Amino acid sequence: MGMNVSPAGAGSEPDVLVDINTTPLIDVMLVLLIMLIITIPIQMHAVKMDLPVGNPPPAAQPRVVQINVGSDGALTWNGAPVAGRDDLERHMAQVAAQSEQPEIHLLPDKRSPYSAVAGVLAAAQREGATKIGLVGNEQYVQ
Numbered sequence: 001m002g003m004n005v006s007p008a009g010a011g012s013e014p015d016v017l018v019d020i021n022t023t024p025l026i027d028v029m030l031v032l033l034i035m036l037i038i039t040i041p042i043q044m045h046a047v048k049m050d051l052p053v054g055n056p057p058p059a060a061q062p063r064v065v066q067i068n069v070g071s072d073g074a075l076t077w078n079g080a081p082v083a084g085r086d087d088l089e090r091h092m093a094q095v096a097a098q099s100e101q102p103e104i105h106l107l108p109d110k111r112s113p114y115s116a117v118a119g120v121l122a123a124a125q126r127e128g129a130t131k132i133g134l135v136g137n138e139q140y141v142q
Contacts, residue, residue, distance in 0.1 A: 063102035065095060071109045073116035089123050096128035104132040110139050 068076045075082040082088050095101055104124060108117045124132045 063100075065091075065102050065104045067104060067106050067120055069106070069108040069112040069116050069120065071111040073113050075116070075120065085119065085123070088120065089127060092123050092127035092129050096130075101129060101131050104129060105135045106132060107136045108134070 066076075066078055068079075070076070075088060077088075077091050082091065095104065106117070106120055121132070
């Protein structure tokens with residue numbers, strides 16, 4: 001703690017100005033910070049991985065089944081007409097029974113009824129066909 005005294009010849013009592021000396025506080029803080037940094041263990045963030053060696057096998061193209069829904073609601077399975085709901089479910093059951101299911105690409109016509117498209121999706125769900133997707137969505141962009 002320091003004291004600041006004004007000159008004695010002013011004739012009045014000198015004003016005492018008391019300021020705290022912050023230099024020792026800063027020194028103590030820096031010493032504590034250095035001690036903290038030294039005591040923290042160094043963390044090694046390494047993950048061991050067994051990576052494959054050599055060239056990867058060529059990716060096989062997935063098998064694709066194309067289902068088209070016409071403007072009148074008529075269905076075709078890879079270009080062959082589907083007789084009805086029972087025939088569609090039989091095809092879906094064959095797809096679902098395979099260990100590696102082919103991808104089912106559903107391509108509805110822009111003017112096809114919603115009930116026909118929903119029927120195909122419901123048949124796929126009932127029979128357990130999981131790889132199904134809608135294609136040709138660009139025809140709906142206006």
